[in-house]
Amino acid sequence: MIFIGEKINGTRKAIQEAIINRDADFIRKTALDQANAGADYLDVNAGTDPSREKEDMLWLLEVVQSVTDTPICIDSSTPEVIESAIHAVKATPMINSINGDPQRLTSFIPFIKERDCNVIALALDESQSGMPKTVAERMAVLERIFEATRAAGIADDKVYIDPLIMAVATDQQAGLIAFESIRAIRETYPEAHITGGLSNISFGLPNRALVNRTFLTLAVAAGMDSAVVNPENVPLIESLKATELLLGRDRFCRKYTTGAKIEFVKK
Numbered sequence: 001m002i003f004i005g006e007k008i009n010g011t012r013k014a015i016q017e018a019i020i021n022r023d024a025d026f027i028r029k030t031a032l033d034q035a036n037a038g039a040d041y042l043d044v045n046a047g048t049d050p051s052r053e054k055e056d057m058l059w060l061l062e063v064v065q066s067v068t069d070t071p072i073c074i075d076s077s078t079p080e081v082i083e084s085a086i087h088a089v090k091a092t093p094m095i096n097s098i099n100g101d102p103q104r105l106t107s108f109i110p111f112i113k114e115r116d117c118n119v120i121a122l123a124l125d126e127s128q129s130g131m132p133k134t135v136a137e138r139m140a141v142l143e144r145i146f147e148a149t150r151a152a153g154i155a156d157d158k159v160y161i162d163p164l165i166m167a168v169a170t171d172q173q174a175g176l177i178a179f180e181s182i183r184a185i186r187e188t189y190p191e192a193h194i195t196g197g198l199s200n201i202s203f204g205l206p207n208r209a210l211v212n213r214t215f216l217t218l219a220v221a222a223g224m225d226s227a228v229v230n231p232e233n234v235p236l237i238e239s240l241k242a243t244e245l246l247l248g249r250d251r252f253c254r255k256y257t258t259g260a261k262i263e264f265v266k267k
Contacts, residue, residue: 001240002041002160002193002226004073004094005034008060010047019048019056027063035068037231041094042068044085045075054081061088073120079107086111094118097162100125100141105148113152120160120195121145123181131164135180138163139188146189156191160226165196168211169204175215179222186223195226198236213239221247 007030010016018026031042044064046056053076061072073094074085082095097120098108104126112119123138124131132138142161149159163181166174178201182194201215202208213236216227220243229236245256 001220001244002195003039003231004041004043004195004226004228005037005039005070005231006043006197006199006228007034007230008042008064009045009075010056011045012047016047019046019060022059024063027060028067031064031070032067034231035070038237039070039231041071041073043073043075043096043228045096046081050078053078054084057081057085058088061085065090077104079111082108082111086115086117092117094120094160096120097122098145099123100144101127103127105145109148109152109154112149112154112158116158118158118160118193119149119154120162121149122162123164131166133177135177135184138181139184142185142189156189157193159189160193160195161185161189162196163194165198165200165215167203168201175201175218178215179218182219182222182224193226194224195228196224197228199229209233209235212236216240217243220244 008015008027010019034042042064044057044060046053046060048056057076064072069091071091071093072089073096074082074089075096076082076085086093092115095108095112095117098104099122111117121142123141125141132141146156163178163185165178168174185192185194198212198216199208202211205211216236217239220240241256244250245253250256
């Protein structure tokens with residue numbers, strides 16, 4: 001399972017305040033805590049006004065990289081910001097994200113090729129109105145995306161597909177559609193990765209952590225192999241270890257017995 005740490009995002013109030021006030025210590029701690037918890041990438045999203053986003057992004061990257069070598073997931077919808085950030089990172093980054101919008105693909109693919117980056121691909125097309133509602137609509141968008149990435153010589157295993165995880169509180173079928181999409185993606189693009197923001201599924205519900213953990217278990221069983229999460233969430237990681245154990249992916253149960261912070265009762 002590949003974890004992308006979600007916490008350095010300017011849409012979060014505490015992070016936004018730290019960016020505006022240039023509170024480097026707060027950003028350093030947030031980055032280091034996620035890295036120490038085992039994040040494979042740290043998502044960095046300035047989330048500020050377009051007039052200052054590039055400046056804020058470059059500041060964030062400097063601060064984060066001063067305390068950890070964990071690769072960065074550059075999160076922006078602005079090509080200029082991506083272009084500047086991609087030259088400011090030390091390790092090969094991930095780019096978040098492309099979608100079926102032809103203009104977005106044309107703008108971002110050269111950056112992906114330049115650094116041989118992994119990239120998150122959303123199963124939607126911003127050039128069209130509305131979100132894809134069905135599995136078929138998502139797969140049609142992904143077909144166009146893979147036509148473009150393959151034509152550019154980008155290997156399928158560089159692509160992390162986000163099947164669009166929606167809130168089950170507003171659509172009772174959202175969970176089922178997500179699982180069906182994951183299975184269809186795994187069958188059609190077996191070399192690609194499947195990722196997504198788990199917390200979307202529980203938006204508007206009580207006890208969101210329980211819903212998120214349960215969703216992760218079912219999504220991993222369906223074929224998901226990456227997630228945008230808080231890697232410090234111990235119960236979530238424990239659920240993942242148990243899931244991999246039960247799916248036969250944990251040789252001699254080593255990951256579970258050494259990685260899950262569970263108190264075993266001797267009888």
